[in-house]
Amino acid sequence: MSMIDELLRNNEQFTAGFDHAELDASPARQVVLVTCMDARIDPAAALGLTPGDAHVLRNAGGLVTDDVVRSLAISQHALGTREIMVVQHTQCGMHGLDENALALKIGAAKGHPPNANVRFGAFTDLDTSVRASVARLRATDLLLHQDRIRGFVYEVETGRLREVS
Amino acid sequence: MSMIDELLRNNEQFTAGFDHAELDASPARQVVLVTCMDARIDPAAALGLTPGDAHVLRNAGGLVTDDVVRSLAISQHALGTREIMVVQHTQCGMHGLDENALALKIGAAKGHPPNANVRFGAFTDLDTSVRASVARLRATDLLLHQDRIRGFVYEVETGRLREVS
Numbered sequence: 001m002s003m004i005d006e007l008l009r010n011n012e013q014f015t016a017g018f019d020h021a022e023l024d025a026s027p028a029r030q031v032v033l034v035t036c037m038d039a040r041i042d043p044a045a046a047l048g049l050t051p052g053d054a055h056v057l058r059n060a061g062g063l064v065t066d067d068v069v070r071s072l073a074i075s076q077h078a079l080g081t082r083e084i085m086v087v088q089h090t091q092c093g094m095h096g097l098d099e100n101a102l103a104l105k106i107g108a109a110k111g112h113p114p115n116a117n118v119r120f121g122a123f124t125d126l127d128t129s130v131r132a133s134v135a136r137l138r139a140t141d142l143l144l145h146q147d148r149i150r151g152f153v154y155e156v157e158t159g160r161l162r163e164v165s
Numbered sequence: 166m167s168m169i170d171e172l173l174r175n176n177e178q179f180t181a182g183f184d185h186a187e188l189d190a191s192p193a194r195q196v197v198l199v200t201c202m203d204a205r206i207d208p209a210a211a212l213g214l215t216p217g218d219a220h221v222l223r224n225a226g227g228l229v230t231d232d233v234v235r236s237l238a239i240s241q242h243a244l245g246t247r248e249i250m251v252v253q254h255t256q257c258g259m260h261g262l263d264e265n266a267l268a269l270k271i272g273a274a275k276g277h278p279p280n281a282n283v284r285f286g287a288f289t290d291l292d293t294s295v296r297a298s299v300a301r302l303r304a305t306d307l308l309l310h311q312d313r314i315r316g317f318v319y320e321v322e323t324g325r326l327r328e329v330s
Contacts (some may be wrong), residue, residue, distance in 0.1 A: 002248060002311065002313055003196045003247075003248050004196060004248050004250055004315055005197060006194075007194075007196065007212040007213065007214070007250070008326060010212050010213025010214075011211055011212055011213070011324070011325065011326045012209050012259070013213065014210060014212075014324050015323055015324040016324045017190050018323060018324035018325075019324050021321070021323065023204070023205045023321070025203065025204075025256060025258055026204075026323060027204040028204070029168050029171075029172075030168060031169065031172065035330075036323065037197070037220040037221055037222050037236055037240065038190065038220070039188070039190075039192040039193070039216065039217050039218055039219055039220055039221075040185070040188045040190070040216050040217055041216075042216050042315050044199065044207055044209060044210075045209075045216075046176055046179050047172040047175050047176055047179075047180060048172065048175025048176070048179065049172070049175075050176065051204065051205050051206075051207050052204050052205055052209075053204055054204055055202040055203070055204055056202055056204075056223050056249045057202050057223050057224055057225075058221050058222050058223045059222055059224070059232050059233070059235075059236045060222075060236035060239045060240070065232045066231070066232065067224050067230045067231065067232035067233070068232070069203055069225070070224075070225060070283070070284075070285060070286065071224045071225035073267075073279075073283075074225045074258060074259070074262075074267070074272065074285055074286065075202065076268060077267060077270055077274070078258055078262070079225050079258055081169075082168075083167060083168050085169055085172070091190060093190055093239060093243055093244055094239070097239075097243070098281070102238075102239070102242060102243060105242055106238065106242055106307060106309075107240070109309050110306055110307075110309075113308070114238075114306065114307055118235070118241055118307070119235075120235060120238065120239055121235065122254055141275055141277070142271060142275075142279055142283070143276075144203070144271075144274050148167055148169065150169055156186070156188070157185055158180055158186065159176070159179050159183035160176065160180045160183075160274065161173060161176045161182040
């Protein structure tokens, strides 16, 4: 049986106790979290969020990419959010990742190399990466509110957020 | 006081009870969830996930974008995941969004129109959008495992997942 089938059984239990059908699409706390896909991060638990509170954007690294800017533009202009937290983390797979080695590995698995333009988002210094992502958000012309954008490192060893930028 | 400061206080409480310092970066359940940033969706609750279980990717719509493919390539080739769930949802802000009206709104707020190449990812039919995202993943040459990619609609009214593709 696939793992997805197991998660669907969990979802059946969840629906039996479902109690928040009436929430609004606009986040009640008017805040967006941008963070990594990492399995060790549970945004709701780490920040005390309940359903309806906040938009959550996640990708490999918690990097500010074109897709994150697109999503934030919709979040602010169409759904009323005003603050943004960028949260990258210790022990991230993107930290020190060898992009060329990964491309070679994919090429070996698939029988041909990936498109040479593909970039995976590796970085060499965590705090510098957070600052670069925050700087991009402060500079983009697609956002409405740029005075409350803050960058953090989440320590997977302690659960603590450390402010960087 | 900003909302972010309030969330940081919640994080202090979280760290006091923190009990999973030793988790591995590779997801224990070898599964990735791709879903929307929507504030009403709590992936951990809806699927019965605990820290360390699964990668979670989120953007506006739960659409498969370049950034999602990038993240999934890392997830599969570097961190050992094998299955992918794409979960879009009812009452999504991207469903029926008028892209031109949004561009005009941003232009009015910022004093100049956004780059004409910006696309926000609006869609007109939910099931069709899920199928298109799943099809893109089944066709990309950047993934290692493409036999267990499944598409769903999450009903924000009931919490239930309905399989589409």
